[in-house]
Structure formats: structure tokens, C-alpha cells
Amino acid sequence: MTFTDQLAALRAHRRMSLAAIGAIIGMAVPNLSAVLRGRGDTKASTLASIASALDAEWVLVPKVSIGEVRRAIEANGSMADIGAASDHVAARTIEIFSNKK
Template identity: 45%
Template sequence: MPSFYDQLQSRRAARKSTLGEVARLIGMAPSNLTTALSGKHDVRASTLEAIGAALDAEWVLVPREHLLAVRRLIEGKDSGPDREAKTSVEMFLEQAS
């Protein structure tokens, strides 16, 4: 699974947000944001919360017993049943008619 900082970078790229835009939204100098996103320095939780909010995302604490399920969900491998798919009964009735 990608690191937290890699996930922040991916989220920023997915939203097509520049570092300058995110920095402006959270009131931080772009150079300080670059340092924060590098993952090489400790960053305050409030800063991470602000970055997450600017990227329309949140960071959460996941209990270890649920970590695998959360990872699978994030990777799109465990998204649940396809509610739009036809049931076997519906497919049978279509074939019968």
C-alpha cells in the first residue's frame, strides 16, 4: 500500500490541484507544503487535516483488525456487490420469455 504521503500526492494529482493552490487554501507557503508532503519531516496533525480538507479527503485511524478490509476497499478490490447487476432470477426470467 502506498505511504500516506504518496496517497496525498496521488489525491492532489487526481484533483489536478497544484501545490500552490493547495498551499493557498490552507494558508501555507508552497515551499513549506512541499516540505510537509515530502514525508521527510514530521508534520502537525492539524496541517495534515488542513491538507486533507483542501483535497476533499480525510485521514482516519484504522484499527488493525480492519486494515486489510480498508486497504482492499481503497484498491477497489472489495467494493461490495454490484447493485446494478441483474439477479440470477431476473436473468432466468429473461431467458424464459
């Protein structure tokens, strides 16, 4: 599951509109939509704000550790509601994980 797929899945799970997230982080809906679709270059602070609005956190997971991290999250049930990620991970994938259901 790509980073943008995870954002979309978490946003759907939280049932948050683009307008609601945009209001929380102070971003216009068209700009937020572009970020969530992976268009253009996005600042880390913007991603952190979006994650915070979704009650989540974004982290870089070393490729060598991704399987262990996913198993731990799946065992905890945190990813069950937004779809477990596939085993194939690109070298620069950013994962978003949330403790809130």
C-alpha cells in the first residue's frame, strides 16, 4: 500500500472530508487534494499536519524492518480497519500508522 493509498484509506476510515482536514491544518481544499494524490513536492511539516489531523503519525521504516513493524501493527489490530499493506515495499515508502480506531 503506497503512502497516498494509506492517506486515502485512513481519511475514509476517519470519515473526514477534505474540507474538514483543510480547516484543521489551514490548507485550501484544492492544494490538500493535490497533496493527498501525491502531486508535486510536499513539505514534511505539511505531511505531519495531515497525519495529526487524521490522529496518525508518519514514520520512515527501514526496509529491513518493515515486515516486523507490519506484523506488530497487524497483531495490535491497528491496520485491520484500513487494510494491511502488501509485502512488497519500495525503498522510499513512507508508512502511516495510527493507534486510534
